[in-house]
Amino acid sequence: MAFSFDIKHAESGSLARVGTITTPHGQIQTPAFIPVGTKATVKSVLPEAMADLGAQALLANAYHLYLQPGADILDEAGGLGEFMNWPGPTFTDSGGFQVLSLGVGFKKVLAMDAKTFRRDDVIADNKERLAHVDDEGVTFKSHLDGSMHRFTPEVSMQVQHQIGADIIFAFDECTTLHNTRPYQVLAMDRTYAWAMRCLDEHKRLTDERSAKPYQALFGVIQGAQYEDLRKKAAGDLGQMQSSGMSFDGFGIGGALDKGALGTIVSWVNQILPENKPKHLLGIGAPEDLFVGVENGIDTFDCVLASRIARTSAVYTMEGRFNLSNSGFKRDFTAIDDECDCYTCTHYTRAYMHHVFRGKEIISATLATIHNERFIVRLVDQMRQALLDGNFKEMKADFLGRYKHRSGQASD
Template sequence: MFDVVTQAPDSRARTGVIITPHGTIATPAFIPVGTRATVKAVLPETMAELGAQALLANAYHLYLQPGADLIDEAGGLGAFMNWPGPTFTDSGGFQVLSLGAGFKKTLAMDAQRVTSDDVIAPGKDRLARVDDDGVTFKSHIDGSTHRFTPEVSMRIQHQLGADIIFAFDELTTLMNTRGYQEDSLRRTQAWAMRCVTEHRRLSAERAGKPRQALFGVVQGAQYEDLRRKAAQDLVPLGFDGFGIGGAIEKENLGAITAWVTDELPDDKPRHLLGIGEPEDLFTAIESGCDTFDCVNPSRVARTSRLYTRTGTFNLKVAANKRDFGPIDPECDCYTCGHYSRAYLHHLYKTGEYVASTLGTIHNERFIVSLVDRIRASLADGTYADVKADFLARYRRRPPAPQT
C-alpha cells in the first residue's frame, strides 16, 4: 500500500507513494477537504484540474446528511460526488471537540489556558457527551440525538467507501487536565482496538467492495510521554497507516510530530490531521509526515483572504479596486490566468457567489502546488534552497494597504 521512494539525508522528510483502489498518491501530498462531499464552491472536476490527488470528507456530517446508506447505494463517496480519485474520511472524532466543547481547533489553542476536566467554550452549549463506550451527539441541524461508537464509525465509513478511513478517537482541548488527557488516551486506545476488530468484520462482510485502509490516530496533547506511548500502543494493532491528531500549538508542531513519527514504522504512511498553512507544511514534512488535510484554503478564500508568494492579503481592501494584475503573477491557476484583483475585489465587495469559487481555486492550487514543489525538491536534493526561497519571500509581507 505504501512505498518510501526518497529519504532525505539528516531529516525525517521523505517522498513516497500510497497505492489505493482508486489511484496512487505521490507523497508528500496535501489533501483538500470536502466536508460534505464537496469542496465548497468548487466542482470536483476543477479540483482534479488544479492537481488535487485525493479529497477528504467528514463521516459525521455525511451521516447526518444525506446518510451513509444513501452514499453506499450510490456506489460510494467517489461515485456520489463524481470524483474518480482516492478519498479519505475522518471518523467524527473532531466533533467531540468542536460540538462537545464548543471549540474550533484554533480557538482551543488561543483560548486562556485554564485546565479542567469539563471544558466548554464561553457561550456554547454542550452538544456531545463522551463516555468509555462512545459519544452521544445532539445534531447541530435539528437537535436530534445520535450515538457514535467505534463500531458505528466503522460502519458509516465502510458505507461511505473511502479508500482511507480513520479509527474513532477523542480529540481533547489543550485546556483539559493532564489527568483527563491520560483517561482520554486510554479511551482512544480501547476504541482503536474495537475499530480494528469491526473493520476486519465489515471487510469480510463486504468482500466485494474495494479494500479500505484503516489508520489509527495518535493523540496525547502536548505531552511527549503521552504522545510516544500512544504511538507505541497503536503500532502492534496492525493499522495500515497512522493519523496524528489533536489541537497542537503552532510553535510545538515540529516537536510533537517528530515525537510521534519516531515511534511509528517507516513502512506505513503518516497523515497529519487539520494542518495546511504554508509555513506549517515545511515543519510537518521535515518531521516525517506524508499527507495533510486542512479546510483553511477554502475557508479563508470565502472571506477574501488569499495566498501569494509574499504572504496573504485581503482582496476586499480598497488598494485592490483598480489593480488589474492577477492575485499572484507567479501562480498558474485558472483564476490568476483570467481574472484581475480589481474584478475579484468587485465580486467580494458585492457578495457574488463566484468570488468564493475563484478565490478557492487559487488558494487550493497554491497549497497543492507548493507541496508538489516540495516533493520534487526532496527527490532532486534542492529542498533546502526551495524552503529558504519560499519562506524568505512569504514572510516578507508588504505593508498593509490603507482602507
C-alpha cells in the same frame, strides 16, 4: 489488498520522505496536500477544477455525511467518489473531531494554540456540553436539528464503510490543550481501547463487504503536548494487531500546540512504523506544512485554504491579503503573478475585488481555486525539492518571502 505505500526517497538526517500511496481509486504522490470536501463537495468548486489544480485526493467528513444525507445514501450511490463525481482517491475522518469539538462548549473548533491557555474549567461541564463522552462512545446533538445521536468505534467504522472512502480513520477521543493532564491520560486510554475495537469492526466489515474496494484504516495518535503520552500512543497503535489486522497508516491528531508542532510530530514519527503513511489531521498553513514534511508527514488535510478564500483572503508568494480591500479596485494584475492556476491566468484582482464586493458566488469559486492550487503546489514543490536534494533551500526561500501577517489566524 489494494492499498500500499512505497517510499521512493528518504531524506538523510530527517524524517522527510517521498513516496506513493496506492489505493483502489488511484495513487497519491507524497508528500501531498489533500483538499477537504466536508459534505462531499469542495465548497464552491467543481471536482474537475480540483483535478485541474492538482488535487490528487479529497477528504470528506463522516460526521457531516452521517447526518446529511446519511451514510446509507452514499452506499447506495456507489460510495463517496461516485456520489460526488470524483474518480480519484478519497479519505474520510472518523467523526471523532467533529462530535467532540461540539462538546467543549466554548469554541467552534478545538483550540490549537497553547498561548490561549486558560484555566481547565473554561471547558463546559459535561452536563452543559453538546457531546458526552463515556468509555463506550460519544453521545452528541446534531448541529442541524438538535436530534441526539451516538457514535461508538463500531458506528464510526460502519458509517465510514458505507461512505466508502479509500482511507478512513479510527474513532478517537480528540481532546483540547485546555484539558488537564489526567484527562489526557484518560482519553488516551480510551482511544487505545477504541482503536482495538475499530480494528475488529473494520475486519468484520471488510470481510462482510468483500465485493467492495478495500478501505485502508489509519490509527489516530493522540497525547496532546505531552512527550510521554504521544510516544506511548505511537508505540501502542504502531504495533497494534487485532483480528489479524494492523493499521494501514496513521493520523496525527488532536490537541497540537502549533508552537511545538514539529517536536510533537517528530516524537510520534520516530516511533511509528517507518513504512506506513502518516497523515497530519487538520493542518494546512504554509509554514506548518514545511514543519510537517520535514518531520515525516506524508499527507495533510485542512479547510483553511478554502475557508479563508470565501472571506476574500488569498495566498501569494509574498504573503496573504484580502481581495475585498479597496486598494484592488483598479488592480488589473493577477492575484499572484507566479501562480499558474485558472484564476490567476484568467482574472484580475480588480475583477476579484468586484465579485467579492458584489457578493457574487463566483468569488468563492475563483478564490478557492487559487488558494487550493497554492497549497497543493507548495507541497508538490516540497516533494520535488526532496527529490532534488534542496528542501532546506526551498524552505528558506519560501519563508524568506512569505509573510504570515500578524493577527491572521493560522488554522
